[in-house]
Amino acid sequence: MAFCGVDLCGVKLIMVLLVVTSFMSFIPKGDAADDKLLGASFIFGDSLVDAGNNNYLNTLSKADSTPNGIDFEASGGTPTGRFTNGRTIGDIVGEELGIPNYATPFLAPNATGKNILYGVNYASGGGGILNATGRIFVNRLGMDVQIDYFNITRKQIDKLMGASKARDYIQKKSIMSITVGSNDFLNNYLLPVVSVGARITQNPDTFTDEMITHLRNQLTRLYQLDGRKFVVGNVGPIGCIPYQKTINQLNENECVELADQLARKYNAKLKDLLTQLSENLPGSTFVYANVYDLVMELITNYKKYGQYAGIIPCGPTSSLCQDRDKHVFWDPYHPSQAANVLLAKQLLDGDTKYISPMNLRQLRSL
Numbered sequence: 001m002a003f004c005g006v007d008l009c010g011v012k013l014i015m016v017l018l019v020v021t022s023f024m025s026f027i028p029k030g031d032a033a034d035d036k037l038l039g040a041s042f043i044f045g046d047s048l049v050d051a052g053n054n055n056y057l058n059t060l061s062k063a064d065s066t067p068n069g070i071d072f073e074a075s076g077g078t079p080t081g082r083f084t085n086g087r088t089i090g091d092i093v094g095e096e097l098g099i100p101n102y103a104t105p106f107l108a109p110n111a112t113g114k115n116i117l118y119g120v121n122y123a124s125g126g127g128g129i130l131n132a133t134g135r136i137f138v139n140r141l142g143m144d145v146q147i148d149y150f151n152i153t154r155k156q157i158d159k160l161m162g163a164s165k166a167r168d169y170i171q172k173k174s175i176m177s178i179t180v181g182s183n184d185f186l187n188n189y190l191l192p193v194v195s196v197g198a199r200i201t202q203n204p205d206t207f208t209d210e211m212i213t214h215l216r217n218q219l220t221r222l223y224q225l226d227g228r229k230f231v232v233g234n235v236g237p238i239g240c241i242p243y244q245k246t247i248n249q250l251n252e253n254e255c256v257e258l259a260d261q262l263a264r265k266y267n268a269k270l271k272d273l274l275t276q277l278s279e280n281l282p283g284s285t286f287v288y289a290n291v292y293d294l295v296m297e298l299i300t301n302y303k304k305y306g307q308y309a310g311i312i313p314c315g316p317t318s319s320l321c322q323d324r325d326k327h328v329f330w331d332p333y334h335p336s337q338a339a340n341v342l343l344a345k346q347l348l349d350g351d352t353k354y355i356s357p358m359n360l361r362q363l364r365s366l
């Protein structure tokens with residue numbers, strides 16, 4: 001019962017009701033087989049949402065050993081490649097939107113046949129917007145490659161449904177979520193030694209401009225492949241994660257200002273980019289997920305959310321703790337499942353402070 005604080009139980013009940021309501025408002029179109037498909041979730045990004053792709057890569061960025069996944073019910077607690085103790089934000093959002101299966105990792109052998117109609121997950125630990133990001137891990141899928149892979153899936157969906165139904169399904173029933181950018185700072189621009197040269201030739205403004213230029217191109221490609229409903233996360237307060245506190249020997253309520261400044265600079269440009277794309281690409285909706293403010297709120301006021309253990313990571317670098325639902329962070333970089341539940345709740349049902357111009361429940365029913 002540790003998990004079931006009064007607030008969380010209340011939230012769960014509301015979520016169940018909302019899911020039931022959205023099932024009821026679903027109006028079947030097309031043939032019987034397709035009616036069962038409630039929609040798909042195509043997930044792009046980094047280790048915050050990787051659901052196992054890196055298990056199939058020769059990489060230093062892996063989460064295929066215990067205690068990762070210890071609270072992941074669908075696997076009975078065995079590691080799946082998720083960089084947390086349980087579900088990622090991508091998993092939770094998919095569940096709440098009524099999609100029957102977690103989006104299958106693109107590189108998994110079962111990412112074939114009807115499985116792909118519920119969505120596919122292309123995210124990869126260490127990946128970023130820029131190709132060079134994460135090269136210290138030897139291997140990872142950057143965004144350019146993730147979109148090449150979606151192009152492959154796109155053709156498979158054409159084969160499964162027929163071209164015109166497939167287009168309709170992607171445009172109207174699918175949500176494209178993009179959670180990326182942290183590694184472009186942590187595992188590229190801010191890397192000690194490796195990136196000192198890059199920081200001399202590129203100031204924060206030119207570097208974040210380069211990120212935005214690439215992301216514009218990547219999102220436009222997804223639009224060309226019929227993506228219409230997008231949610232793009234901004235970069236969290238990467239100066240305040242436990243990793244920074246350790247390497248920079250900070251006190252509990254201190255953060256690395258340069259890292260947070262870079263994130264805020266990029267985030268402001270991202271917000272403008274999404275507004276422009278929504279205006280310029282007919283029929284598209286780009287939703288901005290304000291992960292920065294959400295995570296900052298959780299880090300600052302964790303007690304209010306029942307996460308009394310604060311930002312001290314739980315496993316797997318330190319000793320595995322029993323009260324995992326009371327920790328904001330699972331490891332020095334990644335939120336715990338309990339934090340992911342709180343974050344996902346705001347993205348699904350929150351107001352424009354955290355998710356704008358609409359929340360994910362509204363995006364889905366557009």
Ligand SMILES: *[C@@H]1O[C@H](CO)[C@@H](O)[C@H](O)[C@H]1NC(C)=O
Binds near residue numbers: 052080111
């Ligand atoms: C596909 O395989 C992965 C990895 O073994 C598993 O986690 C997932 O549940 C499977 N997905 C489906 C739709 O069967």
Ligand SMILES: *[C@@H]1O[C@H](CO)[C@@H](O)[C@H](O)[C@H]1NC(C)=O
Binds near residue numbers: 131144145
């Ligand atoms: C990034 O890498 C991919 C695949 O290796 C390549 O297709 C793409 O052109 C590269 N992008 C840039 C900007 O170099």
Ligand SMILES: *[C@@H]1O[C@H](CO)[C@@H](O)[C@H](O)[C@H]1NC(C)=O
Binds near residue numbers: 147148151222
């Ligand atoms: C998808 O792949 C086809 C080749 O199969 C290519 O012509 C097209 O440009 C690709 N689309 C995008 C958006 O990458």
